[in-house]
Amino acid sequence: MTQKPLIGIPACTRLIGEHPFHVCGDKYVRAVSDGAGGVPLLIPALGGTLDIDDLIGRLDGLLITGSPSNVEPQRYGGEPSEPGTLHDPARDATTLPMILAALDMGVPLLGICRGFQELNVALGGSLHQRVHEIPGYTNHREDKSAPLTVQYGPSHRVHLTPGGILAGLANGADSVAVNSLHAQGLDRLADGLTVEARAEDGLVEAVRVTAAPAFALAVQWHPEWRFWDDPLSAALLHSFGAAAAAHARRRLR
Numbered sequence: 602m603t604q605k606p607l608i609g610i611p612a613c614t615r616l617i618g619e620h621p622f623h624v625c626g627d628k629y630v631r632a633v634s635d636g637a638g639g640v641p642l643l644i645p646a647l648g649g650t651l652d653i654d655d656l657i658g659r660l661d662g663l664l665i666t667g668s669p670s671n672v673e674p675q676r677y678g679g680e681p682s683e684p685g686t687l688h689d690p691a692r693d694a695t696t697l698p699m700i701l702a703a704l705d706m707g708v709p710l711l712g713i714c715r716g717f718q719e720l721n722v723a724l725g726g727s728l729h730q731r732v733h734e735i736p737g738y739t740n741h742r743e744d745k746s747a748p749l750t751v752q753y754g755p756s757h758r759v760h761l762t763p764g765g766i767l768a769g770l771a772n773g774a775d776s777v778a779v780n781s782l783h784a785q786g787l788d789r790l791a792d793g794l795t796v797e798a799r800a801e802d803g804l805v806e807a808v809r810v811t812a813a814p815a816f817a818l819a820v821q822w823h824p825e826w827r828f829w830d831d832p833l834s835a836a837l838l839h840s841f842g843a844a845a846a847a848h849a850r851r852r853l854r
């Protein structure tokens with residue numbers, strides 16, 4: 602009997618009423634279960650109270666999701682955020698070390714939106730906090746007043762790096778249309794990352810970990826959104842799942 606790969610999804614913290622919760626969006630859970638063929642395991646944002654190495658050693662993959670919260674700027678030497686910015690320090694304290702442990706232990710990793718930004722920060726890179734205020738960059742935020750199908754619909758094109766993983770998954774296409782729901786973006790690219798895609802304004806929108814022994818890729822857009830309707834999204838999740846399944850076979854043999 603083939604065991605499905607166990608894929609960890611670190612949660613966000615969220616106040617619901619007066620009570621704090623650990624939460625994860627349903628579309629990420631289904632991207633793991635239906636898109637990657639894995640068993641989703643939600644991981645609470647407990648930071649240093651978790652034995653990160655022990656936990657990563659039990660996983661076959663790690664999906665770092667998007668979130669409306671921003672990585673705390675002190676994590677990358679940034680200026681203080683604008684007052685009222687939503688942060689999630691408990692999530693930062695969990696995802697950043699988990700990313701490094703997964704890369705160190707060869708556990709396949711897929712980052713999405715905030716997860717893409719966290720990969721860059723975890724490896725020593727930095728972020729633009731408000732991309733839309735920087736001359737030369739366009740507005741990459743969604744219209745929050747629009748229906749979700751519009752917010753997560755195609756927003757701009759990204760140019761895929763020839764010979765990259767995404768270009769291969771896109772059957773050699775040199776650009777694809779993606780959605781865009783982010784105010785932050787990559788500033789200083791961390792050492793050890795290779796650009797996989799750029800937006801038309803030049804903003805980096807996808808990276809891979811150059812020397813990673815396993816699948817280690819992150820995108821600024823949202824392939825988990827209705828992935829079954831988008832060939833590249835489906836191929837990306839399937840490729841991540843295949844890498845996790847291969848890891849499971851090695852781990853469980």
Ligand SMILES: N[C@@H](CCC(=O)NCCCC(=O)O)C(=O)O
Nearest residue numbers: 667668669670714715783784785
């Ligand atoms: N807060 C960061 C990252 C934005 C992000 O992850 N957006 C998606 C949130 C909702 C979802 O999970 O689909 C930024 O603003 O750049």
